[in-house]
Structure formats: structure tokens, C-alpha cells
Amino acid sequence: xxxxxxIISILAIVADQALKFFIVQNYSVGEVQEIIPxxxxxxxxxxxxxxxxxxSGQMWLFYIISAVVIPTVxxxxxxxxxxxxxxxxxxALVLGGIIGNLIDRIxxxxxxxxxxLDFIQFNIFNVADxxxxxxxxxxxxxxxxxxxxxx
Numbered sequence: 622x623x624x625x626x627x628i629i630s631i632l633a634i635v636a637d638q639a640l641k642f643f644i645v646q647n648y649s650v651g652e653v654q655e656i657i658p659x660x661x662x663x664x665x666x667x668x669x670x671x672x673x674x675x676x677s678g679q680m681w682l683f684y685i686i687s688a689v690v691i692p693t694v695x696x697x698x699x700x701x702x703x704x705x706x707x708x709x710x711x712x713a714l715v716l717g718g719i720i721g722n723l724i725d726r727i728x729x730x731x732x733x734x735x736x737x738l739d740f741i742q743f744n745i746f747n748v749a750d751x752x753x754x755x756x757x758x759x760x761x762x763x764x765x766x767x768x769x770x771x772x
Contacts, residue, residue, distance in 0.1 A: 623702040626713040633717025637748035638724060641733040653737065664737040664745050669730065672744045680726055687723045691716065708763040714756030721749030 648654070648665040655662045670677035694716045701708060725732040734745045 626709045629713040630717035633752040637721035644735045662737040667731040711756040711759030714752040718749040718753035
């Protein structure tokens with residue numbers, strides 16, 4: 622049931638955009654608020670690059686990447702509609718995350734990031750980034766451990 626995976630993509634987009642809206646409405650850029658002591662804080666930043674702000678200001682690059690990846694992921698979801706759930710879930714999360722960040726890039730010309738892990742030196746990120754990362758993990762798990770079983 623491929624529609625289930627497209628719904629997961631939509632839920633990732635909605636969660637991402639809703640939290641970004643909340644952050645923009647309630648925090649100033651650079652404002653930090655501890656959510657879980659010594660674990661997680663909100664730290665509102667405007668990121669016009671990728672992780673660690675690499676490729677800062679290179680919006681055209683992110684538009685091209687999105688224009689290639691979005692239809693590719695949709696194609697793979699449809700082509701593998703009978704495939705393993707972990708592969709389809711991974712693709713759905715990647716799709717939702719890429720679209721969530723693309724909405725920001727088109728609308729704002731930057732991406733709203735807000736999650737700061739306080740127990741480790743790590744990039745500030747958002748729901749879309751987390752969806753992409755978790756999706757890639759599911760895809761790798763499938764490709765490394767499960768794909769061989771299906772063949």
C-alpha cells in the first residue's frame with residue numbers, strides 16, 4: 622500500500638513546517654532555550670547552506686539537488702511498491718525531509734534550524750534534517766542486511 626508511505630512523507634513535511642512556524646513566531650534568531658536539561662535545546666538559526674553551513678548562499682545548488690532527488694525518490698517508491706517496508710519507509714522520510722527544507726529555501730531563502738544537542742558538539746538541525754538522516758539509515762539497513770534476503 623504505497624499511499625501509506627506518501628502519507629508518512631506528508632506527515633514529515635507537516636511536522637517540520639509546523640515546528641518551524643512555532644520557532645519563528647516565538648523565538649528570536651540566536652535565542653536558546655533549554656528543553657531537556659543538558660540534552661536538548663531550541664536554538665533558532667537561519668541556515669542558507671547545508672550542515673555546518675557549508676555551501677552557504679548557494680541556493681541554486683540545493684534547488685538542483687532537490688529537482689533531481691525528489692522525482693528519483695518518488696520513482697523508487699513507486700517502482701518498489703512491493704518491496705521491503707524498511708526501504709520504502711527510508712525513501713518516504715527522505716522525500717518528506719527534502720521537501721520540508723525545499724519549502725523553506727523557496728519561501729525564505731534559508732532553512733530554519735532549531736534542535737541543538739547539548740551533550741555533544743553537533744550541527745543545529747530541524748525535523749526535515751532528522752527525517753532525511755533517519756531515512757538514509759533505514760535505506761542503508763535495507764541495502765546492507767535485507768536486500769540480499771529478497772533476491
